[in-house]
Amino acid sequence: MNTRPKLNYPVPVTILTGFLGAGKTTLLNRILTEHHGRRIAVIENEFGETGIDNELLVQADEKIVTMNNGCICCTVRGDLVRILGELSDRRENGDIHFERVIIETTGLADPAPVAQTFFIEQDIAENYKLDAIVTVVDAVHAHQQLQEHHEAQEQVGFADRILLSKTDLQEAEVVADLETRLRAMNPRAPIKRVHFGETELFDILDIDGFNLDDILKIEPDFLQDVSHEHEDDxxxxxxxxxxxxxxxxxxxxxxxxxxxxxxxxxxxxxxxxxxxxxxxxxxxxxxxxxxxxxxxxxxxxxxxxxxxxxxxxxxxxxxxxxxxxxxxxxx
CATH class of the missing domain: 3.30.1220.10 (CobW-like, C-terminal domain)
Structure with missing residues (x-):
């Protein structure tokens, strides 16, 4: 008897972004260890010469690791298009099973090039659908990061959902002021305070939050194939x-x-x-x-x-x- 699960296409994808240290890995740890009944492929990447986050996230050396709760953890060592293609092929062959994908970007990343992938790459667009961009914002350091780093501004501007972390470590009036600033930067995205990644998955998955027309208003050149470079310093x-x-x-x-x-x-x-x-x-x-x-x-x-x-x-x-x-x- 064929027990292979029925495959639905396109697979919804959530891009998880946020500046360095905002708490993305903490949220991913919760997703990868909690028995939520959802089969999720997590693609994790980090800016640097070594995969420290891979060990903080899961204790394993393999590139693709299947977790006991049905999740899959994949550490990006190459091109995102290739990784997504490999996951799609293995899903078709019945080697692995997942119903949605979460991509954690590096904390120094502008999310635009990642999001572009799902519109300008035909094979990816046929198999995957960008569901939402979720941005984690560090309440302690956000004001400084937004002031000094264009990437932090882009992460907020592209967000369909904003998760505000570390609010317990910041004064209430500073947090309120930050929320006002974030709403002014991106009135589209609901803001939710989170503690150590504790948020309901229905708040960030399958929310159909990405609206291409809205993004084109923020960045008219979004669909052009441009590369991203880190700040030289x-x-x-x-x-x-x-x-x-x-x-x-x-x-x-x-x-x-x-x-x-x-x-x-x-x-x-x-x-x-x-x-x-x-x-x-x-x-x-x-x-x-x-x-x-x-x-x-x-x-x-x-x-x-x-x-x-x-x-x-x-x-x-x-x-x-x-x-x-x-x-x-x-x-």
């Missing part, structure tokens, strides 16, 4: 080591780094192997706001390595790498 670098790190020294380094370069640190995150700790230690931060948490225990036979990625403006890369080298425990 923004760059990323990675620190990797197989040696254990001293807890006191790494904490002192992070405190000094935040104190001296916090304004220019757009995003920093990493999974660390701390001497004397049997769990992975996860550091994440945006500007001056830094959090520390414990991840999964190191598994028997697993290579214990530390990876820290920094994304920022005009950072003293060599000085920071040398300081991190000094945090290693002597061999």
């Amino acid at each position: 923004i760059s990323s670098f990675v620190f990797r080591t197989d040696r254990e790190l001293d807890a006191a020294r790494i904490l002192a380094f992070l405190d000094i780094m935040v104190r001296d370069f916090g304004n220019d640190l757009l995003r920093y995150k990493g999974i660390l192997n701390i001497a004397g700790c049997d769990k992975k230690v996860i550091y994440q931060g945006v500007h001056m706001l830094m959090t520390e948490s414990f991840g999964n225990p190191w598994q028997d036979g697993e290579a214990k390595a530390s990876n820290l990625v920094f994304i920022g403006r005009n950072l003293p890369k060599q000085d920071m790498l040398e300081a991190l080298e000094s945090c290693q425990v002597a061999a």
